[in-house]
Amino acid sequence: MIDSVIRYSATITAGGLMLPEARKVAALLQTNPTQADWVKAICADNLLQKNTPATSTRQANLLRARFGTLPKAALKLIASGSQEAAAQLVFAACIKHSTLIADFMRSVVAGHVRRMDEAIARREWDIFLSECAARDPAVESWTASTRTKLFQVIVSMLVDARYLESNRTLKLRTPSLHPEVRALLKHHGEDALIDTLELRP
Template sequence: MAEPRYKADIGGGSLKLPESRIIAGLLLEGVTEDQWRHAIEVENVLQRRSPGTAKRQSSLMRNRLETMGPELWQMVRDGSTQVAIQAVFAAAIKHSTLLGDFLDLVVRDQFRMFRPDLPRKMWDQYLEQCRNRDPLMPVWQDSTANKLADCVYRILVEVGYITDSKTYRLKSVRISGEVMSYLRENNEQYVIRCIQVSI
């Protein structure tokens, strides 16, 4: 059975760099499933208030990072803030075509047209276009669509493409050479296209 191109799995959280560094560390250590569960639920390495929240957020971050390889995980764990956040961003794009296509089709167009901002209404228009492209896309309630928008716009603030979460002003971002080298060496053409929308 065909899978929908667009899913709501990005709604579980923004890039969460400090926590993603911890998850990348566990992946690099090659922990067993039991060791993973112990670290997340017993040691509470993410410092969450409930085991359920810790499990849910760690699962999202793990699924994101596992779309890439150990070289990128090392950038996340050990890199500078800029390199690490861009490495997590690259993994998030590969993990979620809902995020990737928004960058490629909407954010890129705003930069190309020299428009100064990214109004929230563009997200609603984008979701309508997604449904036209993908008949299998789930029909989401308004609350879910708004939550997804919150998450995507927060990610764009974290990476620097949006400088002000109130006015949604756009800013060009230069992706670090380390991240770009990894993406080129691993032939991540979709991610390369989506991550460089301000060029």
Template sequence: MAYKADIAGGSLKVYESRIVADLLLKRLPPAEWRQAIEVDNVLQKTSIGTAKRQASLIKTRLKQMTPPLWELVRDGSKPVATQAVFASAIAHSSLLRDFLILHVRDRFLSGDLGLTRSHWRSFVAACHERDPEMSVWSASTTDKLGDSVLRILTEVGMLSDGGKPTLQPVHYEPEVMNYLKDENFDEVLRAMQVFL
């Protein structure tokens, strides 16, 4: 199963994902990729280190999918691009996927739609039981990961933005759903549709 701390500092980053999707579609050789990220600073980051880290995370996420999805990220409306990046993030992170399938789904089923950092902490504790190989994370790492996950759910519209975050269904765009069905991303679809 191998749960990894692979979403820290990673909200969906849709703006940056559009740029990285464009670079992937251009099939740049490594030297040109480095030129774009580190020299031309296409992601407009204040340090090369940040640019490299974000580009690497986004590239790894998007490479879970195929070029037709990269086109949705690059060229789609804001909702299409956001949902396409969300699908990529789920495919990339078993932690995010399982949080949705094992925990968020239960919240929807029970009708108790509040979702906070404490729910994330109890999910991570349960992960240790399921995956004995999982690294032990400090409380601050666990919270940082949880903040990233809650931000992702807020960005895609599954969690309301405000003082008392509440889970809500998402209206997904047909282009994104059709891509995931055609490419047989069943687990990703299941995670995205935990409210059904």
């Protein structure tokens, strides 16, 4: 059940799963960097290999905020675990960090799986946003380009996390949570997050 009082954010337009960058940021965070260390790594050393310090800072800060929602033990698996496990944990962080993504998973993606639908239709994003606007009127002010970008970012995440076959077909895949990811989240009491990742009602 989705709460009746919610505040949604469009900040995820700053980046999708960004797995290569996420691994680097997770490795950096494992060193418990000071703010000076963080700025040096992201801006001076250009850890993420971006064209401008502003882009590096924006993406690194978003990833750090996402990872702050997960148990600290997740950083090691993101930084050096298998690609599948790392991608699932980064996506788990996205769900924890963004109510918009979490509600889309529970309302749209899980609903499709329960009904055994083959694919997600683009129009369902518009319907979903209308429902979001009923809970948070600020959503009404999002421009058409922002709405389109949000859909593109979420679809990209779902493809990278292996919930969709491609961003062209939008065909659903059967989700399978990596054993290490499941064990880590279970150990830290993240049962609700596991349910969302496994598309349970």
